[in-house]
Amino acid sequence: MQWFWAKSILLACVSSGLAAEPPALMLWAWEQRADLRFLAGRTDVGVAYLAATAFISEAGVRVQYRGVPMLAPEGMFRMPVVRIEGRNMPKDRNALFNLCLRLIGDGGSGALQIDFDVPMKLRPLYEELVGDLRKTFGNKLHLSMTVLAGWCEKPWFVKMPVDEHVVMLFRMGKAGRDLAGRLEREKGFATPACRESLGYSTDEKLAPKLDTTRRYWFSPKPWSPLLFASLSR
Amino acid sequence: MVTFIVRIVVALVLAGAGRQLYLWACPWSASEIVTTFARHPDVPRTQYVGGKLGVLLPSFATSYQVIAYRYLTGVGMNRGEQSQANSYYLDLTRRDPWDRTAPDWGEEWSKVRTTYSTTKAGTVKKERLNRNNYAYELNCAADAFRVASFTLRDRLKRVGAASPFFKNWLTGQEAVFSNCDGSDGDALPALPSGAPDWLRQDRAYQLGARFFYRGQAEEAIRAFRLVAADPKSPWRVLARYLVARALPREVQANPKMSDRALLEIDGVLKESRLAQIHGPVRVLRRRNLIIAKPEEKMLELSAALSSKGMDLSLRQDLWDFVALFDKADRSPVTRKLSRKQELPDWLSVMQRPDAESALYARRRWQQKHDDTWLVAALSNAIASDEGVELNHRPRQRK
Numbered sequence: 001m002q003w004f005w006a007k008s009i010l011l012a013c014v015s016s017g018l019a020a021e022p023p024a025l026m027l028w029a030w031e032q033r034a035d036l037r038f039l040a041g042r043t044d045v046g047v048a049y050l051a052a053t054a055f056i057s058e059a060g061v062r063v064q065y066r067g068v069p070m071l072a073p074e075g076m077f078r079m080p081v082v083r084i085e086g087r088n089m090p091k092d093r094n095a096l097f098n099l100c101l102r103l104i105g106d107g108g109s110g111a112l113q114i115d116f117d118v119p120m121k122l123r124p125l126y127e128e129l130v131g132d133l134r135k136t137f138g139n140k141l142h143l144s145m146t147v148l149a150g151w152c153e154k155p156w157f158v159k160m161p162v163d164e165h166v167v168m169l170f171r172m173g174k175a176g177r178d179l180a181g182r183l184e185r186e187k188g189f190a191t192p193a194c195r196e197s198l199g200y201s202t203d204e205k206l207a208p209k210l211d212t213t214r215r216y217w218f219s220p221k222p223w224s225p226l227l228f229a230s231l232s233r
Numbered sequence: 234m235v236t237f238i239v240r241i242v243v244a245l246v247l248a249g250a251g252r253q254l255y256l257w258a259c260p261w262s263a264s265e266i267v268t269t270f271a272r273h274p275d276v277p278r279t280q281y282v283g284g285k286l287g288v289l290l291p292s293f294a295t296s297y298q299v300i301a302y303r304y305l306t307g308v309g310m311n312r313g314e315q316s317q318a319n320s321y322y323l324d325l326t327r328r329d330p331w332d333r334t335a336p337d338w339g340e341e342w343s344k345v346r347t348t349y350s351t352t353k354a355g356t357v358k359k360e361r362l363n364r365n366n367y368a369y370e371l372n373c374a375a376d377a378f379r380v381a382s383f384t385l386r387d388r389l390k391r392v393g394a395a396s397p398f399f400k401n402w403l404t405g406q407e408a409v410f411s412n413c414d415g416s417d418g419d420a421l422p423a424l425p426s427g428a429p430d431w432l433r434q435d436r437a438y439q440l441g442a443r444f445f446y447r448g449q450a451e452e453a454i455r456a457f458r459l460v461a462a463d464p465k466s467p468w469r470v471l472a473r474y475l476v477a478r479a480l481p482r483e484v485q486a487n488p489k490m491s492d493r494a495l496l497e498i499d500g501v502l503k504e505s506r507l508a509q510i511h512g513p514v515r516v517l518r519r520r521n522l523i524i525a526k527p528e529e530k531m532l533e534l535s536a537a538l539s540s541k542g543m544d545l546s547l548r549q550d551l552w553d554f555v556a557l558f559d560k561a562d563r564s565p566v567t568r569k570l571s572r573k574q575e576l577p578d579w580l581s582v583m584q585r586p587d588a589e590s591a592l593y594a595r596r597r598w599q600q601k602h603d604d605t606w607l608v609a610a611l612s613n614a615i616a617s618d619e620g621v622e623l624n625h626r627p628r629q630r631k
Contacts (some may be wrong), residue, residue: 033559049367065368066367066368067369069369071366072367078367
């Protein structure tokens with residue numbers, strides 16, 4: 001009963017209407033101090049910050065929350081990101097769902113991104129998690145998932161009830177060069193789900209800049225005005 | 234057949250020669266790939282800590298540059314200091330914080346409470362969100378769960394699991410921990426009629442703890458003062474420590490509270506009957522200064538890290554200095570402050586590769602002619618720089 005009320009309150013807090021859409025340009029703020037206050041007044045830029053990493057194993061789910069500050073100007077769209085790591089099914093499957101609930105509540109923007117390079121045997125777990133979140137929040141939650149570029153060849157994830165697939169066009173491994181060449185020639189992926197949002201890294205120029213609704217940028221260095229200005233070059 | 238074999242041999246010779254020609258076209262042997270790490274030196278790090286610096290990159294994390302600075306200035310690292318530095322890196326590399334030599338008391342509490350509680354078991358969320366910066370802070374530390382686990386066993390032995398007093402105590406303790414995640418946790422239950430003294434004393438302490446975890450410092454201080462003033466309470470000494478601890482927490486949100494916190498801390502340190510909590514209270518004092526006077530403390534730590542005889546404190550000083558230095562904004566005011574001392578000044582220049590740094594580093598090197606500024610000048614130099622004179626005269630060392 002207590003849990004029912006907790007969920008109800010969270011739902012009421014998240015939003016009274018539909019989920020807010022992230023802006024067309026999103027910056028990832030990963031495990032380092034991020035100070036984005038230089039972007040004050042820029043409503044066209046948002047931040048997807050790593051809020052927690054969940055390490056899953058047979059023993060359970062161990063959570064490491066963000067420990068470094070992320071300073072963003074007032075009014076900037078902020079989306080918490082949960083990264084999931086591990087290759088084995090955890091015994092307590094609810095722990096991941098509860099973690100997502102907490103991050104959605106703490107984030108306060110009605111959005112969540114899940115970053116999970118899921119191995120094939122854990123896909124049912126991932127599908128269950130996303131399904132449960134959708135069931136709980138309906139269209140009051142903007143649910144985003146990152147997608148490995150290689151998955152777009154056989155897009156197993158398109159039926160998952162998310163609002164956004166962010167294809168990561170960096171750190172693509174050995175096949176990256178071939179894939180980048182193909183994307184250049186074919187002007188994008190054939191699967192529509194792999195065209196909507198694309199992720200790039202500031203230190204890689206391999207992937208072509210394709211037409212897309214939304215771009216995400218990762219940077220191994222802390223964001224600065226200079227680095228941000230380099231995105232438009 | 235002979236022709237075929239000859240053809241194969243010729244093809245192999247040509248292929249080999251071609252490869253050799255290709256290799257000659259490179260300035261170094263292309264068969265050996267040399268990679269470097271951006272944020273840390275080559276592994277094992279013990280070699281670097283021991284003085285084999287290799288090529289010092291401006292992208293190295295601050296801690297590595299501090300160690301390099303010690304070597305470049307001739308301060309070096311003795312065996313005790315090296316051991317302290319290696320422990321620092323061990324702290325960083327372990328996924329679980331700190332040494333993890335003690336039991337997981339949070340887990341222990343979850344287990345014991347599950348045995349006796351009637352409510353649904355769950356893991357306590359120990360971290361709370363700092364809404365100003367979206368970082369999570371540990372709110373309920375391991376010690377809280379250790380004390381709770383021991384107290385539970387003691388109360389159980391005293392009255393048994395079926396006792397309404399024990400059940401009331403357990404509900405109260407669960408309510409205390411339900412506030413750990415910074416949310417509006419459960420309220421404490423009312424005391425049952427005829428509650429014994431131990432339960433009344435425990436409840437008074439639980440009340441302070443609940444306020445403490447909710448971030449209501451003033452209420453927590455008031456409640457803990459009452460406990461500390463009760464000569465019969467088993468919590469009186471711990472409550473005095475928690476009064477001193479609640480204030481530095483406030484300092485984080487309001488640095489003006491620092492003087493009040495220091496007064497409280499120094500008050501505890503003056504009382505010899507509280508000797509058993511002097512150790513942790515001294516740690517509070519240091520933390521308080523780090524929060525309230527970060528620049529002052531950074532310069533103090535920088536002076537310590539630039540000197541010899543750090544065998545016992547280098548690990549902690551490195552932690553605190555790196556946290557302060559990396560957190561400091563790089564505004565002109567901070568730059569000016571950094572320039573008050575050589576180490577932060579040098580670090581700022583090493584880590585900010587721009588024209589101003591290049592010019593500054595070159596000027597400092599021309600003035601001092603020492604290794605630190607030569608390295609900074611070279612790190613910031615670009616191919617088009619004019620007038621970079623590299624006729625370095627090594628400083629005489631004793």
